[in-house]
Amino acid sequence: MKSLKVSLLVATPIITLPLFTISCIPNNESKSYQDLNAKANQAAILLKQKQINSNKLEELIDSILPEGTELEILDLWVDRENKEINVKFRLRYKDRRYPYSSDVKIIKLKYESILENLKPQEKPKEKPGRKSKEKNPKTQNDEKSKDGLNKKSNGKxxxxxxxxxxxxxxxxxxxxxxxxxxxxxxxxxxxxxxxxxxxxxxxxxxxxxxxxxxxxxxxxxxxxxxxxxxxxxxxxxxxxxxxxxxxxxxxxxxxxxxxxxxxxxxxxxxxxxxxxxxxxxxxxxxxxxxxxxxxxxxxxxxxxxxxxxxxxxxxxxxxxxxxxxxxxxxxxxxxxxxxxxxxxxxxxxxxxxxxxxxxxxxxxxxxxxxxxxxxxxxxxxxxxxxxxxxxxxxxxxxxxxxxxxxxxxxxxxxxxxxxxxxxxxxxxxxxxxxxxxxxxxxxxxxxxxxxxxxxxxxxxxxxxxx
Known part of the structure; x- marks a missing residue:
């Protein structure tokens, strides 16, 4: 069974993506460091070909994950001038008997379409005379960055x-x-x-x-x-x-x-x-x-x-x-x-x-x-x-x-x-x-x-x- 947790916290112009993993049951395949690096290269190529045009980021990541591995996002940041997202990641085996991590990969991806899909929904207008029930609005209501992504007020x-x-x-x-x-x-x-x-x-x-x-x-x-x-x-x-x-x-x-x-x-x-x-x-x-x-x-x-x-x-x-x-x-x-x-x-x-x-x-x-x-x-x-x-x-x-x-x-x-x-x-x-x-x-x-x-x-x- 696959599981995924993804959250985007955007400051200007950085996106922070906490560690997320998708895991698959491995086949009886060779568990070598070289093999893992080959898989990381494969993931990088597939991810770049996708150009982040999927409607859901998790579906995109799921589609390129080599079987038997976990994907660790180390960093992710926006290049506004070139309209790209830079992704820094590495792979590792889910099976902890093989404690390898691949070398770190950095790829550049076009981000225009995903920005549209990640724009937050507008807050419903309140009726006159009613107060918001929201607690701590300064921390729950994120500011929008110029990219249309959410920017947390406490982002560091x-x-x-x-x-x-x-x-x-x-x-x-x-x-x-x-x-x-x-x-x-x-x-x-x-x-x-x-x-x-x-x-x-x-x-x-x-x-x-x-x-x-x-x-x-x-x-x-x-x-x-x-x-x-x-x-x-x-x-x-x-x-x-x-x-x-x-x-x-x-x-x-x-x-x-x-x-x-x-x-x-x-x-x-x-x-x-x-x-x-x-x-x-x-x-x-x-x-x-x-x-x-x-x-x-x-x-x-x-x-x-x-x-x-x-x-x-x-x-x-x-x-x-x-x-x-x-x-x-x-x-x-x-x-x-x-x-x-x-x-x-x-x-x-x-x-x-x-x-x-x-x-x-x-x-x-x-x-x-x-x-x-x-x-x-x-x-x-x-x-x-x-x-x-x-x-x-x-x-x-x-x-x-x-x-x-x-x-x-x-x-x-x-x-x-x-x-x-x-x-x-x-x-x-x-x-x-x-x-x-x-x-x-x-x-x-x-x-x-x-x-x-x-x-x-x-x-x-x-x-x-x-």
Whole structure:
């Protein structure tokens, strides 16, 4: 027996379609990951051929569902300019003995006819002198969007963002690149900053692998130049790579950078005074913070600025000294961060939403001292400053040592679902393993996680807005 639940919640211009499933009793057919992907391709072709001209959406979906599978709609949004609905979905077997999910498919469908069928009926006119019996009319009566679809007054959108130190990422190791792409896809970032990147080509390769999983053109990237401070060693120079879902957001230029240039992406290379740096006249970041301004493409076009960085290595190396147990170089960088973020706030125009994340190398219990009160007057930390939120991987499998990776935000929007992906559990993650197998033969063993993939866990958070 087949069952279906479908509801459409439309904000401008997004449609949200909660998970629905249609299930069929499977035949004695091959239950392989490759077979499931073939079925997903078949479903995509059939759905596209239908062009959403059925009178009922459920009949349309029912007609293209391969036998023995469930269909999961992950996202669905309107492109008004081209009069299309973009559908993001994947298939899985109903039989839970075969825990596969297909790779994600994204297709474009014409929506003119379905809009007519989904228009809400007009509310009957009330007789004079009678009050409506409706309760909470503001929540029960949805506003109409310009598409003729219902727009819930409490409809929200969410953007997932985060950071990951990817441990000497270069274009020399295909297995590492496949693992990074598969985990970014599994976490489902909309924006993620990658630090400790040694080659921009490697970021390009990660994006290419991501697009194999998600569909061509889903992800894109920008990257900083390979930079370092003037007194940093040559081996300390790194890129920052910022990968983003280009179907949801786009890069836009900063407005007031040096020489009045409008730039996509900007590195903070300023020198500054610091009481903690004695060997040099001015302090600098060993690896300059890199920021990118984005605009959300769905609904109201909100702007956001994200800044990422990899601070100096922990401790007082090369005679730089320490203060209260914190290396003076990373301490100077941490204390300057409030000014750095203020600088990005100045060059990004009217935008008020600033997000920072990075590998700060500031140990547990030292956050308030290192970053100083000026930062916390304006910015909120996503994580508590204790070992419960450790992100750097210990030598022993399963252990985490320090909460080096941090997130600070200044925004008018609600932030939620702050998290740390427990990287030591990577080889036990079936969804990751299936994604990885799409890109590379074999699997990731626990013994190679720390040296091959990374010695830091990815972190993430969500921003909720209209």
């Amino acid at each position: 959108q969410k953007m997932k963002w985060g950071h990951w130190n990817v441990l000497k990422l270069s274009d020399k190791n295909d297995k590492k690149i496949a693992a990074i792409a598969a985990l970014i896809k599994k976490i489902d970032y909309d924006v993620v900053g990658l630090t400790e990147v040694f080659s921009e080509e490697a970021v390009k390769e990660v994006v290419a692998q991501l697009n194999k999983l998600a569909g061509s053109g889903t992800y894109s990237y920008v990257a900083s130049k390979k930079l370092k401070g003037s007194y940093a060693g040559n081996l300390q120079a790194e890129h920052v790579g910022v990968i983003y879902n280009s179907q949801k957001i786009k890069t836009i230029p900063f407005e007031k950078t040096k020489n009045n240039k409008k730039e996509i992406g900007y590195s903070y290379i300023e020198k500054f005074n610091s009481e903690f740096i004695k060997k040099h006249n001015k302090a600098e970041y060993v690896r300059p913070p890199y920021g990118v301004k984005f605009q959300w493409l769905k609904g109201k076009k909100e702007d956001f600025t994200f800044v990422f960085d990899h601070f100096d290595s922990p401790g007082g190396s090369k005679g730089e000294g320490t203060t209260s147990g914190v290396g003076n170089q990373e301490l100077a960088e941490a204390r300057q961060l409030a000014n750095v973020l203020d600088h990005f706030d100045e060059i990004d125009g009217e935008n008020e939403d600033i997000f920072f994340s990075g590998d700060t190398n500031i140990k547990a219990g030292k956050e308030k001292f290192a970053f100083g009160e000026e930062l916390f007057k304006k910015y909120q930390s996503a994580f508590k400053d204790n070992l419960e939120f450790a992100t750097s991987l210990g030598i022993k499998a399963g252990n985490y040592s320090q909460p080096y990776d941090k997130m600070f935000t200044k925004t008018k929007f609600k932030t939620s679902n702050h998290g740390i992906y427990k990287l030591w559990d990577l080889s036990k993650d079936d969804e990751f393993t299936n994604l990885f197998k799409e890109l590379h033969n074999g699997k990731i063993e626990t013994s190679e996680i720390r040296k091959l993939v990374s010695d830091h866990a990815p972190i993430y958070s969500e921003v909720e807005f209209e």
